[in-house]
Amino acid sequence: MDSLGALNAFVQAAETRSFTLAGRQLGVSSSAVGKAIARLEARLGVRLFHRSTRTITLTPEGTLFLERCRRIFCEVEAAELELAQTQGAPRGRLRVSMPIVGMLMMPTLSAFMRAYPDIELDLDFTDRVVDVIEEGFDGVVRAGEVSDSRLMSRVLGTFRxxxxxxxxxxxxxxxxxxxxxxxxxxxxxxxxxxxxxxxxxxxxxxxxxxxxxxxxxxxxxxxxxxxxxxxxxxxxxxxxxxxxxxxxxxxxxxxxxxxxxRGTFRMLWPSSRYLSPKLRVFVDFMAKHLFAT
Structure with missing residues (x-):
């Protein structure tokens, strides 16, 4: 479990590019995060981060290790979700990026919230191109074609x-x-x-x-x-x-x-990520109701 905690500290630091922010998310001090990663580097025999007074960046070895760690945590999450799925309705926080025009989708989103009150929607409205994986989104809704091989997608509907x-x-x-x-x-x-x-x-x-x-x-x-x-x-x-x-x-x-x-709205999510019950019901609900006539 100590090793898993060190891996989690590494992933949080890699995604936030900050020991301080990683510590806040984990509820520990930045020095505790730094020490955990230093012990991890010593055990692995490689440097995972380039450190400066202002920022930290991944080394090539750190980049490779990050992808492997993400798969590990996806498997842990999948195991937990499979067990949780037997206990009742989908639940938990669902972080989704929506286009600014997504404000006009609020009737559908409100209906989803009423249908699944145990799911906490964390919606980020922006038209910038977000990095679903690097920024930690469960999924994004976007118009247009998909060119990122790291992502899975499902068509939600078409518009003109x-x-x-x-x-x-x-x-x-x-x-x-x-x-x-x-x-x-x-x-x-x-x-x-x-x-x-x-x-x-x-x-x-x-x-x-x-x-x-x-x-x-x-x-x-x-x-x-x-x-x-x-x-x-x-x-x-x-x-x-x-x-x-x-x-x-x-x-x-x-x-x-x-x-x-003719345009197309799609739901995108990381291909390496287990499609959790909360994300699955969100995708199904949006595909069924967003463009219903």
Whole structure:
């Protein structure tokens, strides 16, 4: 058990890049973490960390050892979870990274919390590309393709971007019949928070790219929904984010025949990690309910 504790101290220090932070997570002092790792290095006969006055970084040997330690703890976790699964409903803390647009998924997330009250959701909303393994997430929800061979994935559903406006705006300004008509309209744009670029509207290619006018720009979706409902212009939004507005008629689609888009949301998790009961029910629930019509 002392060896397992030393391995845990090493993993925590490697993931936080800090003896101090590792100590806080383990409830011990930074010096205790440092001594445990020093004893581990002495027993293994290799240096696991490069140390400086400000940071610690893994040596090549430390990097190899970290992956092996993670597998060990995954097996321990799997054994514990298999036993816990026989004791009742899934439980425990579930750390998930969601895109900022994930705020619009809150009805589904709230329904999950009601269905599984013993699971504590720890949600991190960001559009930056997180490292699922290095940052210790159980899973992430993201749009787009998967290129990381370390990750497993499951499709949660598909969506499409559509151009919408309020009926009041279209009565006042007219309904565009072709993409070029947008040049005479107030356009409400979404800016990617990660790179500062405007999200392109999915207009079918014809006479080249249109330099669409800009009445407003926002780096989250909710302000665009509000401004469009208030009759301030035309905007481009994912269909799942505006189901209620479309059903109630506060927003209507425009230029349907001139747009094309299909996106996919996926749940990703480390391929080396046992799919715990809490993660399994979360993935199943999201896949079943997130894009249910």
């Amino acid at each position: 971007l559509m151009l919408v406006a309020s009926p009041d705006y279209l009565r006042r300004k007219g309904t565009p019949r072709k993409p070029e008509d947008l040049l005479a309209h107030a356009c409400l744009h979404h800016r990617f928070a990660t790179n500062g670029k405007l999200e392109p509207w999915p207009l079918r290619k014809g006479r080249g790219e249109l330099a669409l006018p800009s009445a407003a720009v926002a780096n989250t979706i909710e302000p665009l929904i509000y401004m469009a409902e208030q009759g301030l212009g035309i905007t481009c939004l994912p269909d799942f984010a505006i189901r209620r507005q479309l059903a109630q008629g506060t927003l209507v689609e425009v230029l349907d025949g001139h747009t094309h888009h």
